Amino acid sequence: MEKLVLTIDDDKLTHLIIEESLAGFCKLLHAKEGEEGLRLINEHKPDIILLDIEMPGKSGYQVCQEIKQNADTKDIPVMFLSSKEALIDRVKGYSVGASDYIMKPFNAQELMARIKILYAYRQQCVKLESDINKANKTAAMAMTESGDMGRIMRYVGQSYHANSLQTLSEFFLGFFTPLNLDVVVVFWYQHQSEFYSLQGGVCPLVQELLAQHKDAQRFVDIGESTIINYPKLSLLVKNMPVDDSEKYGRYKDLFPHILEVTNEKVVTMERNEKNYQQAEQISTALEDIISQFNAQNITQSTVAEQFCTQLEALNTAIELQKNNLNPADIDSCISQLEHTMQLLVSANSDLAFIKYQFEQVTQSRSEFLQSLRHKVEDIEQANNQDPDIELF
Known part of the structure; x- marks a missing residue:
């Protein structure tokens, strides 16, 4: 030049x-x-x-x-x-x-x-x-990214101790508060949708918007709003800085980290909820089986006593009237014995059903134990991984 x-x-x-x-x-x-x-x-x-x-x-x-x-x-x-x-x-x-x-x-x-x-x-x-200028920009970006990652790690620690969607949503929304972003999050939890926002309520239109884009691509830009979708949650940022390419790019790089962590947390919460439900079902089934056993034991004892009494009566009648047997009396005794036998057969059938229930409970117990083993293995695997977590 x-x-x-x-x-x-x-x-x-x-x-x-x-x-x-x-x-x-x-x-x-x-x-x-x-x-x-x-x-x-x-x-x-x-x-x-x-x-x-x-x-x-x-x-x-x-x-x-x-x-x-x-x-x-x-x-x-x-x-x-x-x-x-x-x-x-x-x-x-x-x-x-x-x-x-x-x-x-x-x-x-x-x-x-x-x-x-x-x-x-x-x-x-x-x-x-x-x-x-490049060095200052790089340094500023490094400081910003360092601050962002520090806040992400703090959120990871907070979310680890969250045991309900309400608590998890409070930590999650708190992450976005310093960024001055108006956000709504929906958790797709156990085939239901749970909505949360910094304003408390979520209007039906926003709920419908998130539901319609649930299965869309990862990022959906709608004017100044952006939806970010994960299997177990979706985030709506109502005032995404689309005109600021640098900040917009930074947010699109940053937010998947926290959504990935939150998605895994919701998966874990669902798995734990399923385990709790299985445990409750097993406990209820065991209590019901014990109750049936007690009732059946009483019934079977009563029937057995009747059967023994009837046998003794028949034997006595036969001994006393060997020479003068009355066919009608014998028929009556035999009829009573047949009835008692039917009761015993019915009692045995009830015991077979109880045995079947025991088998079902045992199977549920095995599934529950296997689920717990998988959970322990996942934790051990996570602990053995490199500390530099790559989220996506």
Whole structure:
């Protein structure tokens, strides 16, 4: 790119000398006094400014001060052109922000050499400023990310101790409070939907919106709102900063971390709830079986006693009336025995049903124990993993 040099001087001869000295080396602009020079500076943003000190109107010192006080022009190198050779004049030139000072009269080679040095200096300053801005931006991002990850780890600790959706939602929504985001979360828990927000209630329209997009893609942008979907929860951010690409990108990188953690927590809560339900079912079944056993034991004991009594009565009748047996009496005894036998058969059938119930309870107990073993294995596996958790 061709260098652009602006000369501000009230001496026509100086302009002519500079024009001849720098012909073909750079592009030149000329101003005869300070105000015109400032206007050209703001308009063209030259790479280098050659500035006379003594001029009508504003002096070179004043013009240089204004250049350095303007944020848009303060980095442009200024070289003073002056016939003053006293040290105090040079010091004053540096004090107002000049980068170089050349004495009049000057030759073309000296002027060209100094401009080359100033141009290289300008390029180095531009690159250094760019590097500093990048470094500051990187540092700011690192600090932001460090703060974000610290808050995520704090939330992980909080969610670990949450044993209900209400408590979990309080920790979850609290994560977004410092970000000044209006959010709604819905937990898809045991085939039901539980809605929570910082405002407490969730209007039907928002509930319908989340339900309709439950099975949509991971990120759904709707105007200034964004829905983030996971199997066990969905997050609606009503005021997502879609116009701020840097912040928007940061949030889209950040939020999946906390949603991934929360999704696993809800899965664990559902598994624990299922285990509790199985345990309650087993306890209820055992209590019912014990009650049936007690009742059946009483019934069977009564029937057995009746059967023994009837057998004894039949045996006595036969012994007493061996020679004079009455067929009707024998038929009556046999009928009673058959009835008692039916009762015993019924009692045995009840015992078989109780045995079947015991088998079902045993199977449920085995499933429950297996589920607990899987839970312990998952915890052990998580503890044995590398501490740097990769969430997605």
